Amino acid sequence: MTLKRFSLLLLSSLLLAITMLLVSIYYFFYLPGIKTEILDQQQQEYNLLYSALSLSKNSLTTLCYDYAVWDELVEYIGNPTDDFVQRSMPDNAFKAANIDAVFVSDINNELVWDYQDDSLTSSRLSLVDLIHQQNIPSFAILPTTAEIASQTVSSRSGYIVFGGALIYFSNTTILPSTGHGEIVGSLTMVRLVDKALIKGISQFSLVNFSIADVQTSTKSMQEFFSLKPIENIAPSHSWLIRNTFDNQAIQVTLHHKKVSLPQLNWVSAITILLSIVLIVSLSLIALSRLLIEPLIRFNKSINDSSDNNFMSKMASNHFIDEVENVSYSFNQLLLKFNAQQNYLETLAVQDSLTGITNRRGLESFSKRIISRWHLENIGFSVMMIDVDNFKYFNDQQGHLNGDDALVAVATCLVKVMAPYDALASRYGGEEFCIIWADNHYQNILKVAEEIRESIEQLQIPNKIDGRNWVTVSIGVVVVDDKLAGVQKYNFNDVLQHADEQLYLAKQTGRNTVIVARFSN
Numbered sequence: 001m002t003l004k005r006f007s008l009l010l011l012s013s014l015l016l017a018i019t020m021l022l023v024s025i026y027y028f029f030y031l032p033g034i035k036t037e038i039l040d041q042q043q044q045e046y047n048l049l050y051s052a053l054s055l056s057k058n059s060l061t062t063l064c065y066d067y068a069v070w071d072e073l074v075e076y077i078g079n080p081t082d083d084f085v086q087r088s089m090p091d092n093a094f095k096a097a098n099i100d101a102v103f104v105s106d107i108n109n110e111l112v113w114d115y116q117d118d119s120l121t122s123s124r125l126s127l128v129d130l131i132h133q134q135n136i137p138s139f140a141i142l143p144t145t146a147e148i149a150s151q152t153v154s155s156r157s158g159y160i161v162f163g164g165a166l167i168y169f170s171n172t173t174i175l176p177s178t179g180h181g182e183i184v185g186s187l188t189m190v191r192l193v194d195k196a197l198i199k200g201i202s203q204f205s206l207v208n209f210s211i212a213d214v215q216t217s218t219k220s221m222q223e224f225f226s227l228k229p230i231e232n233i234a235p236s237h238s239w240l241i242r243n244t245f246d247n248q249a250i251q252v253t254l255h256h257k258k259v260s261l262p263q264l265n266w267v268s269a270i271t272i273l274l275s276i277v278l279i280v281s282l283s284l285i286a287l288s289r290l291l292i293e294p295l296i297r298f299n300k301s302i303n304d305s306s307d308n309n310f311m312s313k314m315a316s317n318h319f320i321d322e323v324e325n326v327s328y329s330f331n332q333l334l335l336k337f338n339a340q341q342n343y344l345e346t347l348a349v350q351d352s353l354t355g356i357t358n359r360r361g362l363e364s365f366s367k368r369i370i371s372r373w374h375l376e377n378i379g380f381s382v383m384m385i386d387v388d389n390f391k392y393f394n395d396q397q398g399h400l401n402g403d404d405a406l407v408a409v410a411t412c413l414v415k416v417m418a419p420y421d422a423l424a425s426r427y428g429g430e431e432f433c434i435i436w437a438d439n440h441y442q443n444i445l446k447v448a449e450e451i452r453e454s455i456e457q458l459q460i461p462n463k464i465d466g467r468n469w470v471t472v473s474i475g476v477v478v479v480d481d482k483l484a485g486v487q488k489y490n491f492n493d494v495l496q497h498a499d500e501q502l503y504l505a506k507q508t509g510r511n512t513v514i515v516a517r518f519s520n
């Protein structure tokens with residue numbers, strides 16, 4: 001598998017993993033958390049409404065009891081006077097306490113005095129009837145005759161659905177402030193849970209609720225004052241407040257502020273997904289640029305080197321340190337490799353004894369010269385140089401001295417030919433060959449003679465044939481630049497011709513130069 005495919009696979013898996021992680025976080029952590037939070041808030045709203053309605057209920061009960069256990073009221077029932085009413089039962093006091101109606105009854109449950117708020121005017125008579133409806137046992141708002149006869153202190157309260165509205169009543173037997181003594185009647189206070197009260201409670205409890213007549217079919221609802229916890233999130237929850245005496249009921253509906261769980265819509269989901277895809281794609285591009293492409297270039301460079309024996313340097317300044325290190329190490333290795341290569345190439349064309357070019361180097365150079373001769377008609381010359389009587393030298397002075405003599409001869413050849421476009425090489429044994437990119441006959445003759453003389457002047461002892469020093473014989477062939485049918489001849493033909501001249505030089509008596517033109 002390629003690194004590119006592998007990283008694509010890796011990043012696709014990453015994309016899948018991130019998406020699954022986000023979905024899991026959303027469904028298993030975020031949503032349950034939010035759900036609990038909303039449920040808590042809805043429960044708090046219910047608790048607040050419960051407290052507010054309870055407070056409104058309990059405050060009326062307390063107030064009713066306070067008024068009922070009051071000596072002046074006891075006296076008033078015995079002797080009803082306007083003076084007491086004006087002085088102690090002013091309308092404003094009841095209005096301020098949100099009391100909509102007050103009924104003072106005697107021990108026969110006959111109405112002695114009442115107060116009703118303006119809002120109740122239209123239903124005044126029926127309310128009075130309701131309060132004093134003693135014939136129906138279930139409407140036991142007032143103390144029963146039996147209770148009063150037995151002087152039983154009583155206090156009762158409850159809700160009544162009255163003309164489509166909800167009222168809360170509280171009734172307490174009237175008796176002296178000591179709490180002992182004769183019961184002289186009862187006091188009933190009524191509070192209407194009307195729009196104004198709902199508004200007041202809403203402002204007080206900061207919850208929004210409404211009250212409505214209940215439908216028969218929904219009577220299976222929970223009781224509002226049962227204080228059962230809310231179990232499900234809903235836009236609103238409803239409860240019943242039942243009539244204390246019959247089956248009628250009022251439905252209390254609490255409209256919640258936070259109503260639903262946040263839904264992940266398609267636009268958000270696609271935006272999140274696209275963002276992840278974008279991030280992963282950018283990561284892939286970065287990974288490709290910073291890691292994969294350098295590796296591909298490294299690989300190409302190494303492959304190229306095996307194809308054409310040439311290794312190019314790696315680019316540097318990589319962003320990733322490890323890649324930069326690999327690049328640096330590769331370039332260092334390349335330097336060493338090139339140095340080694342040069343060394344090996346030099347060794348391949350260098351004569352190990354004399355240090356000058358060997359026969360392989362000569363052949364390589366000759367190809368260039370022959371090619372120019374064939375294609376561009378540029379002439380040249382070849383000299384074959386052979387040390388005279390060298391066997392004798394070796395025999396007389398030893399092989400090691402023979403080696404030194406060969407080194408001296410080679411050095412001399414290189415030195416003489418240095419100014420010219422020529423290559424001096426060791427052809428083999430005590431034989432040397434010079435290829436020279438020049439074909440001026442006289443010039444060549446002159447330089448060949450110079451070589452011969454220079455070697456003799458080295459004065460390397462070799463006493464033979466009447467001579468004292470090591471000498472050389474030289475056979476030269478001058479190849480004309482314009483020669484008919486040159487393509488037919490190769491370097492060996494020229495070399496063979498030069499060898500023939502060398503042979504002639506040896507025949508002539510050695511220490512001689514023979515020059516001839518190459519002829520076909």
Ligand SMILES: Nc1nc2c(ncn2[C@@H]2O[C@H](COP(=O)(O)OP(=O)(O)OP(=O)(O)O)[C@@H](O)[C@H]2O)c(=O)[nH]1
Binds near residue numbers: 353389394401429
């Ligand atoms: N010391 C030494 N001798 C070598 C080397 N290569 C060849 N020779 C010797 O060179 C000698 C060449 O001898 P011959 O071919 O008989 O020729 P010559 O004695 O030079 O006689 P002519 O060429 O006829 O003048 C042999 O004795 C070889 O052993 C070398 O690398 N070192």
